[in-house]
Amino acid sequence: MLKRKAKVFRPTAFAIPYIILTVVFVIVPLALILIYAFRGDDGSFTVENFKLVFTDQTNIDQLLQTLRIAAISTAICLLIAYPTAFILASKPFNKMAIFALLFIIPMWINFMLRIFALKSLLSVIGIGNGDAAAIIGIIYDFFPYVLLPIYTVLSNMDKSYLEASRDLGANSVGTFFRVTLPLSIPGVISGISMMFMPVFSAYSITKMMGSMQTTVIGAKIAALFEYHSYGYGSALSFVLLVIVLIVLLIGAAITKKTNKAPQGGKA
Secondary structure, eight states: OHHHHHHHSOGGGGGHHHHHHHIIIIIHHHHHHHHHHTBOTTSOBOSHHHHHHHHOHHHHHHHHHHHHHHHHHHHHHHHHHHHHHHHHHSTTGGGOTHHHHHHHGGGGSOHHHHHHHHHHHHHHTTOOSSHHHHHHHHHHHHHHHHHHHHHHHHHTSOHHHHHHHHHTTOOHHHHIIIIIHHHTHHHHHHHHHHHHTGGGTOHHHHHHHSOTTOOOHHHHHHHHHHTTOHHHHHHHHHHHHHHHHHHHHHHHHHHHHHHHGGGGTOO
16 A cells, blocks of 8 residues: 555656746747747748848848847846856855845846836936947846856855865966866856847847847847737747757756766866
8 A cells, every 4th residue: 555655656756847947938929929920911831931030131130239238238147147156256255145136136136127127327427328228237137147056056066176276286367267167167158048048038128228229039029929920930930949949058068067077087
């Protein structure tokens, strides 16, 4: 009797609610987008929506604009987040988690309230709506998502590698560039992915803090759905999803290669 109960209540059963939620809120919506992407106004099968995606010059312009904003925002955020994470993971800060918590607390506040507060602050110091304000807003909103993966990797890093580097005669700068930085690449890649990819669809920040010229591709997709152009909007969404997946796969490949590096015997 006990053996039968043990077979019924297997640990894999706890994954069933997650699978159901994934199917209902992820798989089904993606399937609907794909269906609408190949559907014409009369309900027939068509590829015209995808042709329109690749022939409309405004899509290329907005995609390049999105890449520019995402690249600048991610680069600046990374330049700020890495030194901050490095300090928080070093002594004596690594023993006081409250310092890392200070960077997470703003995430508990409503997103819109934070953006409105930042917009008011920037207007006081003379920064009006435009590219600069939009980039600052993106950095402010996504900063914890870049900081935390890097901080986690640096905090959990095997300190014996650093000690071995010093024993072999490397100074602090050499140890950082030859040991710490390469070992923290997975956290850097994770942080970049968590910021660079969502910027494609984070049109609310650029809409609130940018100008008419500061637009991301997600804003056009939202406008297409708002005006009931579901086929065109779904096709554009699907193409953007493929681009995001390709970038994520490249990031995963780099991370996997980096994780294997210390095991290969190379210093």
